[in-house]
Amino acid sequence: MSGGVLVVGGSVGGIRTARALRNEGYAGVVTVVEAESHLPYDKPPLSKAPLDGDAHVPLLTADEASELGIELVLGRAAVELRPQAKQVVLDDGVFLGYEELVIATGAAARPSPWTGPDVHVLRAIADARALRVSLRGANRLLVVGAGFIGAEVASLARKQGIEVTIVDPAPTPMARVVGDDLGQRFSQLHRANGVDTRFGATVSSLEQVDGGMWAELSDGTKILVDAVVVGIGAVLNTRWLESSGLALEDGVECDEYGRVAGAEHIFAVGDIARWYQPRQEKAARVEHWTNAVEQANCVAHNISHPYSTLSHDPVAYVWSDQYDWKIQLFGTRNLEGSPAVVEQSDPFRLAAVWQDSDGRASGGLTVNWPKASVQLRRTIAAGGPAEQVHAQLAGTAVQA
Ligand SMILES: Cc1cc2nc3c(=O)[nH]c(=O)nc-3n(C[C@H](O)[C@H](O)[C@H](O)COP(=O)(O)OP(=O)(O)OC[C@H]3O[C@@H](n4cnc5c(N)ncnc54)[C@H](O)[C@@H]3O)c2cc1C
Incomplete structure (x- = not known):
């Protein structure tokens, strides 16, 4: 061939x-x-x-x-x-x-430091099927890593009534993506859904025993679990x-x-x-x-069409479903600066706008708010002012 x-x-x-x-x-x-x-x-x-x-x-x-x-x-x-x-x-x-x-x-999942029939990473369909088999009779799940995949698996397990402990060395979940202030809200989201959160901690050891696995955390806590999901990134x-x-x-x-x-x-x-x-x-x-x-x-x-080539200059976009939050993220976020946040309680929805050094909207996050997502994405693509899109979103939230 x-x-x-x-x-x-x-x-x-x-x-x-x-x-x-x-x-x-x-x-x-x-x-x-x-x-x-x-x-x-x-x-x-x-x-x-x-x-x-x-x-x-x-x-x-x-x-x-x-x-x-x-x-x-x-x-x-x-x-x-x-x-x-x-x-x-x-x-x-x-x-x-x-x-x-x-x-x-x-990319492939970054390998788990531990192995065992109920220790999983999640990148391929075979991983997803093996995880589902492990969780069929499970009561207690340990999630290592509170990024997108860890948070989504925790959310799925809670929906099935499984007890979940989530461990991450960062002070808040998603801190590397949204910064600490918004990360606190993701901590609260896990806790409000009954997850035992252990941020700022790592897993020191995992030992297979009759009836499960003992996980020892860096703060000295020992937790008995039936299954473990390790979501600690990817290798190319x-x-x-x-x-x-x-x-x-x-x-x-x-x-x-x-x-x-x-x-x-x-x-x-x-x-x-x-x-x-x-x-x-x-x-x-x-x-x-x-x-x-x-x-x-x-x-x-x-x-x-090699004689009429196109370039690609994206406004980065990613979504995630965690519990009852539909999360959308756009553009680039300067995590040293705090975003301007618009929030509404009933029904809950949230939008955050990051700006660059010239005051242009550079990044955004929305929760359960599709219209704000469209508006933010357009403004970021056009290099529009962050203050203006924030004021428009605040106005929409007040009217609703
Ligand atoms: C569980 C999970 C949930 C996700 N959820 C979201 C989400 O909600 N939103 C979002 O934006 N993104 C999400 N992502 C990320 C998104 O799926 C990836 O960005 C996307 O899959 C990347 O596609 P890709 O084709 O570049 O690479 P991959 O999906 O990594 O696929 C690469 C393929 O190449 C094959 N391969 C590797 N080496 C070789 C080789 N030497 N020869 C032949 N074949 C090879 C692999 O088997 C694989 O099928 C998620 C990812 C995972 C794992």
Whole structure:
């Protein structure tokens, strides 16, 4: 097999690239190589679908692949890239040639420091299914790491009546994303939903015993639990690129068109890609779903229309569902400065606006407030004044 577009990685970045190539009218061969044997599926539902259901949401069915003329090579990992020869080597020794290569191998969960049948990370469908099996008869869950995934799993477990303890070395949950002031509200959210919160603490040891596991925390507390979820970040899947000569410091370095630095006919999208962002005047890597989709569309356009290329300069966007909060985050947030907050109690909704040094709205957060999300996103994209959007949101909250 050779020629056409070869996409390595069959999750949202890779599959959306393949689909978008067809939307753009690309008529050549499109091949997607994916290390997992499952048909492509989406990741956000893994931490959001109810624990008593299946979290599998397909990104591309076998029928769709055949209708679109997308060749799926499942259960095969790329182990080497040879840019001079325009070839990718697979783990069964097969060489695949390409005219254009799209790197979309994303990230894996940072491995748990402990192992055991009821100790889980959450990145792939197999993880989600194993976690659901563990929690079927469980009464007590320990969540290590209070970022998006830890918080969402805690929320799901509480809905099932499972006792949850959440541990994070940071003083508040989501502190690295929203800062300490708003982080306090996320602490309260966990506590209001009956979670035992241990912020500013770590897990010193985890010991398997009859009837569960004893977790010892850095403050000396011992907790007996049935299952553990470790959500402590991700590590990039760059090993197969190590001998390629590509620049790999914190991801694959790309320009604002998705072209990999120093290489020809190679693009990268999604969690693994560090694109130059003109708005921020620097390269940045974004580990969010919408970013992967937008970069995929941009790269598919640029491969299909090489003489009218488009750049991608996003207002970063991520959502999260935690208990009864629908959270949306936008743009960049200067966590040293405090955001201006608008809040309403009945029904509860909240919006926060961060500003840059020139007073322009640079970042935002909303809870249960879709209209404020639209307004904030537009203002940030247009570089509008933070004070004005804050005043408008405050006015809307008062009227409601
Ligand atoms: C549980 C969970 C919940 C999430 N929730 C949200 C959310 O609510 N909102 C949001 O914005 N984002 C969310 N995200 C993040 C979002 O899912 C990611 O940003 C997105 O999946 C990135 O897509 P990607 O295609 O770049 O990489 P990945 O999804 O990491 O996929 C990379 C693919 O490449 C494959 N691969 C790796 N190495 C090789 C190789 N050598 N050869 C072949 N294939 C390989 C992998 O098997 C994988 O399928 C969540 C992520 C997780 C794990």
